[in-house]
Amino acid sequence: MQLRGIVADTRPLSVRPFRRLWSANVVTVVGAQLTVVAVPAQIYAITGSSAYVGLSGVFGLVPLVVFGLWGGALADVMDRRTILQVTTVGLILTSAAFWLQAALGADNVWLLLSLFAVQQAIFAVNQPTRSAILPRLIPSDLLPAANALNTTVIQAGAIAGPLVGGALIPLLGFSALYFVDTCTLFATLWAVIGLPAMPIEGSAGTAPGLRAVLDGFGYLRGHPLLLMSFVVDIIAMVFGMPRALFPQVAHESFLGPPDGGLAFALLFAGIPAGAVLGGVFSGWLSRVRRQGLAVVGAIVVWGIAMMAFGGAVGLAPRARTLMLWCAVLTLVVGGAADMASSAFRNSMLMSAASDAVRGRLQGVFIVVVAGGPRIADVLHGASAAVIGTALTAAIGGLLVLVFLAIAVALVPAFLKYRPEPGETQA
Numbered sequence: 001m002q003l004r005g006i007v008a009d010t011r012p013l014s015v016r017p018f019r020r021l022w023s024a025n026v027v028t029v030v031g032a033q034l035t036v037v038a039v040p041a042q043i044y045a046i047t048g049s050s051a052y053v054g055l056s057g058v059f060g061l062v063p064l065v066v067f068g069l070w071g072g073a074l075a076d077v078m079d080r081r082t083i084l085q086v087t088t089v090g091l092i093l094t095s096a097a098f099w100l101q102a103a104l105g106a107d108n109v110w111l112l113l114s115l116f117a118v119q120q121a122i123f124a125v126n127q128p129t130r131s132a133i134l135p136r137l138i139p140s141d142l143l144p145a146a147n148a149l150n151t152t153v154i155q156a157g158a159i160a161g162p163l164v165g166g167a168l169i170p171l172l173g174f175s176a177l178y179f180v181d182t183c184t185l186f187a188t189l190w191a192v193i194g195l196p197a198m199p200i201e202g203s204a205g206t207a208p209g210l211r212a213v214l215d216g217f218g219y220l221r222g223h224p225l226l227l228m229s230f231v232v233d234i235i236a237m238v239f240g241m242p243r244a245l246f247p248q249v250a251h252e253s254f255l256g257p258p259d260g261g262l263a264f265a266l267l268f269a270g271i272p273a274g275a276v277l278g279g280v281f282s283g284w285l286s287r288v289r290r291q292g293l294a295v296v297g298a299i300v301v302w303g304i305a306m307m308a309f310g311g312a313v314g315l316a317p318r319a320r321t322l323m324l325w326c327a328v329l330t331l332v333v334g335g336a337a338d339m340a341s342s343a344f345r346n347s348m349l350m351s352a353a354s355d356a357v358r359g360r361l362q363g364v365f366i367v368v369v370a371g372g373p374r375i376a377d378v379l380h381g382a383s384a385a386v387i388g389t390a391l392t393a394a395i396g397g398l399l400v401l402v403f404l405a406i407a408v409a410l411v412p413a414f415l416k417y418r419p420e421p422g423e424t425q426a
Contacts, residue, residue, distance in 0.1 A: 072363020152279025274335020310394025
C-alpha cells in the first residue's frame with residue numbers, strides 16, 4: 001500500500017477510452033520524436049546551414065500559435081471526437097508526405113519547411129481538443145494523475161526519441177524514420193475512433209473565428225484563478241528555462257566539443273529525465289487538494305533548482321566532473337517540479353472551466369507552453385552574451401521567485417484553490 005502511494009497513480013487507466021488513448025500515445029510518441037529529430041537533421045543535410053534549421057522554429061511556432069487558438073475555438077463548437085478523427089488522419093497524411101519526399105530524394109528545403117508548418121497547424125488543432133476531452137472521461141479527482149501519466153509518456157519519448165533517431169539516421173536514412181512515424185499514428189487513429197460522441201455542453205454554437213477566440217480570453221479575464229495558472233507558468237518558463245545556454249555551458253564550462261558531446265547530451269536530457277522520474281513517482285498528486293498551493297510550491301522548487309544550476313556552472317572550473325553531475329541533478333529536480341506544476345495547472349483548467357470554453361483554454365495553454373520557452377531562449381541567449389551563462393541562469397531562477405511572489409500577492413486566492421469533487425460529464 002505504501003508503494004502504491006508513491007508510484008504513479010494508474011487508476012485513470014481503468015477508464016477504457018482513456019486507456020486506449022494513453023496506450024496509443026505510448027506507441028505514437030516514439031514515431032513523433034523520430035520526426036522531431038529527422039526534420040532539423042534533414043534540413044541541415046540539405047542546406048549545411050544552421051540558419052535554415054533555426055528557420056524551422058518560425059515555420060513551427062507561427063502555425064502553432066494561430067491554429068492553436070483557432071483549434072481551441074473549433075473544439076468548443078464541434079463534436080470533439082470528429083475533430084480528433086479528422087486531425088489524426090491529417091497527421092498521418094503529412095507524415096506520409098514527409099516519407100515520400102525523403103524516399104524520392106526531393107532535397108527541397110522549402111518543401112520540407114512547408115510540410116512542417118502544415119503538420120504543426122494540424123497538431124495545434126488536435127492537441128487542445130485532445131486535452132479538452134479528458135474531463136468528459138475522467139473524474140475530476142483523477143485529472144492530476146491522468147495528466148501525470150500523459151506527461152510521463154511524452155517526456156520519456158523526448159529522451160528516447162532523439163537517442164534512437166540520432167543512431168538510426170546514418171543507418172536507415174530519413175525516409176525510414178518518417179515511415180515509422182506514419183505507421184505508429186494508426187494507433188492513435190484506432191484510439192480516437194473508439195471514443196464516444198462528444199458534443200459540447202452549453203455551447204452557443206458561435207462560429208470558431210476571432211470573436212470566439214477573444215471570448216475565450218474574456219472568460220479568462222473574468223476567472224482570475226484560471227488566468228493565474230497561465231501567468232505563473234509564463235513566469236517560470238520565461239525567466240527560468242535555461243536550455244538556450246546548454247550548448248555554451250557544455251563547451252565552455254565543461255570543456256565538451258563544440259558540436260555536442262557527453263556534457264551536451266546530459267544537460268539536454270536533464271529536464272525530461274526529471275519529468276519522467278516525477279511521473280513515475282507521482283502517486284502523491286491524487287491526494288493533493290490545495291492544487292494552487294501545490295503549483296506555487298512546484299514553481300518555487302523550479303526557481304531554486306535553476307539558481308542551483310547557475311551555481312554549479314559557475315563552480316565548474318574548480319571541479320568540472322563533480323559540477324557537471326550537480327548541474328544535471330539540478331535540472332532533474334527542476335524537471336520533476338515542472339511535471340508536477342504542469343499536471344496541476346492543466347487539471348485546474350479542465351475541472352474549473354465550463355465545457356463550453358475548455359477547447360479555447362487548452363488552445364491558450366498550448367500557446368503558452370510553446371511560446372514561453374522560446375521567449376526564454378531569446379532572453380537567456382542575449383543575457384549570457386553580456387553577463388555569462390552562470391549568472392544568467394542564477395538570476396533567472398531568482399527572478400522566478402521574485403515575480404511568483406508578486407503574482408501570488410496580487411491574487412492570494414490562488415493559494416487556496418481546491419477543485420470541487422465531481423464525476424465525469426460523459
